[in-house]
Amino acid sequence: MLGKGETPGHQNPPQHKDDDDDDAPHGVVKLISAEGFEFVVDKKAAMVSNTLRNMLTSPGGFSETREGEVRFPEISTPILEKICQYFYWSLHYSSGKETSEFQIEPEITLELMMAANYLDT
Amino acid sequence: MSGGGPPRKRNFKIELFKHRVELDPKYSERTWKVLEHAIHEIYNHNASGLSFEELYRTAYNMVLHKYGEKLYDGLESTMTWRLKELSKSIEAAQGGLFLEELNSKWMDHNKALQMIRDILMYMDRTYVPQSRRIPVHELGLNLWRDHIIHSPMIHSRLLDTLLDLIHRERMGEMINRGLMRSITKMLMDLGATVYQDDFEKPFLEVSASFYSVESQEFIECCDCGNYLKKSERRLNEEMERVSHYLDAGTEAKITSVVEKEMIANHRHRLVHMENSGLVNMLVDDKYDDLARMYNLFRRVSDGLSTIRDVMTSYLRETGKQLVTDPERLKDPVEFVQCLLNEKDKHDKIINVAFGNDKTFQNALNSSFEYFINLNNRSPEFISLYVDDKLRKGLKGATEEDVEVILDKVMMLFRYLQEKDVFEKYYKQHLAKRLLSGKTVSDDAERSMIVKLKTECGYQFTSKLEGMFTDMKTSQDTMLDFYAKKSEELGDGPTLDVHILTTGSWPTQPCPPCNLPTEILTICDKFRSYYLGTHNGRRLTWQTNMGTADIKATFGKGQKHELNVSTYQMCVLMLFNSTDGLTYKDIEQDTAIPASDLRRCLQSLACVKGKNVLRKEPMSKDISEDDTFYFNDKFTSKLVKVKIGTVVAQKESEPEKQETRQRVEEDRKPQIEAAIVRIMKSRRVLDHNSIVAEVTKQLQARFMPNPVVIKKRIESLIEREFLERDKADRKLYRYLA
Numbered sequence: 071m072l073g074k075g076e077t078p079g080h081q082n083p084p085q086h087k088d089d090d091d092d093d094a095p096h097g098v099v100k101l102i103s104a105e106g107f108e109f110v111v112d113k114k115a116a117m118v119s120n121t122l123r124n125m126l127t128s129p130g131g132f133s134e135t136r137e138g139e140v141r142f143p144e145i146s147t148p149i150l151e152k153i154c155q156y157f158y159w160s161l162h163y164s165s166g167k168e169t170s171e172f173q174i175e176p177e178i179t180l181e182l183m184m185a186a187n188y189l190d191t
Numbered sequence: 192m193s194g195g196g197p198p199r200k201r202n203f204k205i206e207l208f209k210h211r212v213e214l215d216p217k218y219s220e221r222t223w224k225v226l227e228h229a230i231h232e233i234y235n236h237n238a239s240g241l242s243f244e245e246l247y248r249t250a251y252n253m254v255l256h257k258y259g260e261k262l263y264d265g266l267e268s269t270m271t272w273r274l275k276e277l278s279k280s281i282e283a284a285q286g287g288l289f290l291e292e293l294n295s296k297w298m299d300h301n302k303a304l305q306m307i308r309d310i311l312m313y314m315d316r317t318y319v320p321q322s323r324r325i326p327v328h329e330l331g332l333n334l335w336r337d338h339i340i341h342s343p344m345i346h347s348r349l350l351d352t353l354l355d356l357i358h359r360e361r362m363g364e365m366i367n368r369g370l371m372r373s374i375t376k377m378l379m380d381l382g383a384t385v386y387q388d389d390f391e392k393p394f395l396e397v398s399a400s401f402y403s404v405e406s407q408e409f410i411e412c413c414d415c416g417n418y419l420k421k422s423e424r425r426l427n428e429e430m431e432r433v434s435h436y437l438d439a440g441t442e443a444k445i446t447s448v449v450e451k452e453m454i455a456n457h458r459h460r461l462v463h464m465e466n467s468g469l470v471n472m473l474v475d476d477k478y479d480d481l482a483r484m485y486n487l488f489r490r491v492s493d494g495l496s497t498i499r500d501v502m503t504s505y506l507r508e509t510g511k512q513l514v515t516d517p518e519r520l521k522d523p524v525e526f527v528q529c530l531l532n533e534k535d536k537h538d539k540i541i542n543v544a545f546g547n548d549k550t551f552q553n554a555l556n557s558s559f560e561y562f563i564n565l566n567n568r569s570p571e572f573i574s575l576y577v578d579d580k581l582r583k584g585l586k587g588a589t590e591e592d593v594e595v596i597l598d599k600v601m602m603l604f605r606y607l608q609e610k611d612v613f614e615k616y617y618k619q620h621l622a623k624r625l626l627s628g629k630t631v632s633d634d635a636e637r638s639m640i641v642k643l644k645t646e647c648g649y650q651f652t653s654k655l656e657g658m659f660t661d662m663k664t665s666q667d668t669m670l671d672f673y674a675k676k677s678e679e680l681g682d683g684p685t686l687d688v689h690i691l692t693t694g695s696w697p698t699q700p701c702p703p704c705n706l707p708t709e710i711l712t713i714c715d716k717f718r719s720y721y722l723g724t725h726n727g728r729r730l731t732w733q734t735n736m737g738t739a740d741i742k743a744t745f746g747k748g749q750k751h752e753l754n755v756s757t758y759q760m761c762v763l764m765l766f767n768s769t770d771g772l773t774y775k776d777i778e779q780d781t782a783i784p785a786s787d788l789r790r791c792l793q794s795l796a797c798v799k800g801k802n803v804l805r806k807e808p809m810s811k812d813i814s815e816d817d818t819f820y821f822n823d824k825f826t827s828k829l830v831k832v833k834i835g836t837v838v839a840q841k842e843s844e845p846e847k848q849e850t851r852q853r854v855e856e857d858r859k860p861q862i863e864a865a866i867v868r869i870m871k872s873r874r875v876l877d878h879n880s881i882v883a884e885v886t887k888q889l890q891a892r893f894m895p896n897p898v899v900i901k902k903r904i905e906s907l908i909e910r911e912f913l914e915r916d917k918a919d920r921k922l923y924r925y926l927a
Contacts, residue, residue: 121313128306128309132242133239133240133241133242136239140243141244142244143248144248188248190313
């Protein structure tokens with residue numbers, strides 16, 4: 071697995087002001103890759119993943135729900151980027167609109183599938 | 192990964208993805224410790240420091256590394272341990288706090304369980320279905336059930352507490368319904384069987400004994416109305432209880448317990464309760480109580496039939512008393528009015544209290560049918576009632592009122608079995624009404640005929656209609672007679688003839704009496720006029736049915752107009768030439784039949800205030816040796832004096848016998864006709880079938896007596912309409 075070690079979030083200033091709504095399906099959530107890159111996505115999109123859905127809706131204040139950010143120490147930046155693209159593609163697709171095929175480069179197929187299994191997407 | 196070199200498209204094979212991380216032998220132990228710690232923290236309400244992602248990833252990896260079983264077993268034992276801890280604290284809770292504690296711990300457990308399930312979701316998704324284990328959530332509920340609810344220290348205490356609270360609520364205390372609701376919902380969440388076995392069943396048993404005792408108490412000290420009120424309230428309470436804090440499925444069960452204990456077990460006693468039971472309610476028109484009884488009894492099997500049976504026997508009993516009470520029989524109008532009132536009363540009860548239940552209506556109808564026919568004078572009385580109404584009772588009534596009354600009479604008519612007897616009387620009464628011109632409304636008369644026609648068919652009323660036609664024709668004839676002959680008639684008495692078609696009218700051949708010469712002259716003129724216009728007819732005078740208006744001058748020059756019957760007129764005319772006559776003289780001169788003459792003389796000489804004749808010796812009765820004188824001293828305040836007019840009265844005993852006999856006589860041809868109709872289509876039939884068929888055909892009019900049917904069959908055999916079968920004597924054959 072890439073990036074096994076816990077990357078200390080090197081350039082994330084905890085200066086969000088998103089505390090106004092942390093449990094509602096609207097609002098955003100920050101996804102952080104193994105290398106520390108941050109992707110800010112709509113919660114609605116993130117919830118395409120069942121794992122993320124549970125994470126964001128589970129009762130009893132886990133740190134992710136409180137802080138509105140999730141770290142993925144085992145997912146590399148390109149994969150997480152692809153995943154975020156997929157979230158939006160999937161939202162678009164399931165809304166019933168005409169959607170072009172989701173392109174997956176062969177090189178990342180395997181890793182992407184592992185991540186998909188992990189995220190239950 | 193790939194089998195060959197360049198031709199990758201062939202022999203392509205995917206292997207299971209192998210994790211590349213070297214597993215250190217203590218890996219599983221170490222990772223499990225992380226999760227175990229997390230589970231404890233969750234139960235300690237300390238989850239805020241935990242990272243969902245990390246825990247999820249840890250569990251994910253454990254499952255991925257084939258440690259799913261360890262993870263699962265670890266979870267089970269950790270949770271069990273936590274639950275045992277919880278059960279201790281619940282057990283320690285004192286008295287009233289017990290339920291609160293149980294509920295709050297249940298809330299905690301539920302929340303923790305959800306969190307645990309979320310972080311172990313990957314296991315739930317992959318490992319659990321593969322190895323066919325119980326999903327985490329269900330596992331958590333099962334453990335709660337086994338270690339908390341079924342723990343010996345909690346199990347019975349929980350049940351007792353719940354039942355005690357419900358009992359206290361039944362006794363009027365306020366209890367915490369919200370808490371009750373949470374607890375019963377918990378039992379439902381643990382599975383319907385837990386709710387049923389651990390709560391519902393004992394609850395129903397306790398309720399049954401509670402209501403058994405309570406109903407016993409109530410029934411000893413309450414009257415029926417109050418008892419029913421209490422039962423109704425209890426029933427509503429139970430339903431309300433279910434809606435507030437029990438499972439909806441319990442409603443049917445608990446209501447059936449209440450119904451059984453409070454209603455079904457006591458239904459006979461309730462219905463028959465002295466001074467307040469069903470009969471008293473009916474007598475006193477207690478609509479509310481009756482409606483309550485109906486609605487409660489409807490819930491239990493046999494409930495309504497219990498009410499219905501008691502009502503029926505009550506109706507039959509009172510009806511029987513009514514129709515056989517000799518006091519009642521004295522006044523036919525009153526008698527029928529009583530029946531109608533009784534019917535109205537119970538119609539209203541059924542309408543208001545019993546929701547217009549068809550079965551009750553039928554019971555009411557059959558009861559009336561039963562007792563009306565107990566008295567064989569009912570047909571006569573009903574006809575007399577109509578007679579009374581059409582003579583005077585309907586004066587001033589609107590058309591609708593008339594219709595209502597006639598409809599009610601028709602309803603009683605429908606109950607009659609001997610409709611032909613009614614017809615006979617109705618015809619007599621109608622004839623008297625028409626001939627004496629006493630009918631109030633022609634429309635009402637016709638409306639009644641139409642009703643009888645729709646009820647019984649054309650045949651029933653054709654003669655009645657004939658009577659109306661005769662009246663109309665007679666009127667026209669008389670107008671014509673006077674128009675053509677007025678000059679040759681001069682100043683003599685005025686004649687008004689009703690020409691009655693023989694057969695349509697209930698007349699008996701009766702020898703005409705000797706009319707006074709003045710009358711005889713004009714009668715002969717009319718006869719020649721009538722026979723002149725209508726060839727081949729015969730006219731006979733029915734002097735027994737006519738009336739006359741005569742002017743008389745008494746001693747002090749007082750003039751009175753006397754309204755008398757034809758017979759009386761004949762008698763009085765004799766006194767124009769003489770002052771005193773013996774009975775024998777009168778009989779000889781007038782040739783009035785003896786019985787009619789007696790009545791006629793009695794009404795002229797023995798009725799106070801109307802005694803235009805004086806009798807010697809004075810007595811109440813007429814004897815053959817009496818002598819009659821013109822009563823000079825007669826006075827009256829009225830100018831018009833009505834003397835012994837022909838009013839329809841209840842028949843005397845011999846008359847009744849006579850009518851009866853005529854009815855029987857009339858039935859014979861009808862029975863014969865029915866037999867012939869049946870045999871004509873069936874050709875061969877045995878005796879019993881004929882009797883059954885004839886009864887069926889004729890019961891709309893009357894109930895034929897089997898003995899009479901047998902006699903008619905014999906008569907038909909004599910007249911060679913039928914013959915007995917030669918082989919089988921029970922069979923009859925139709926001879927064409």
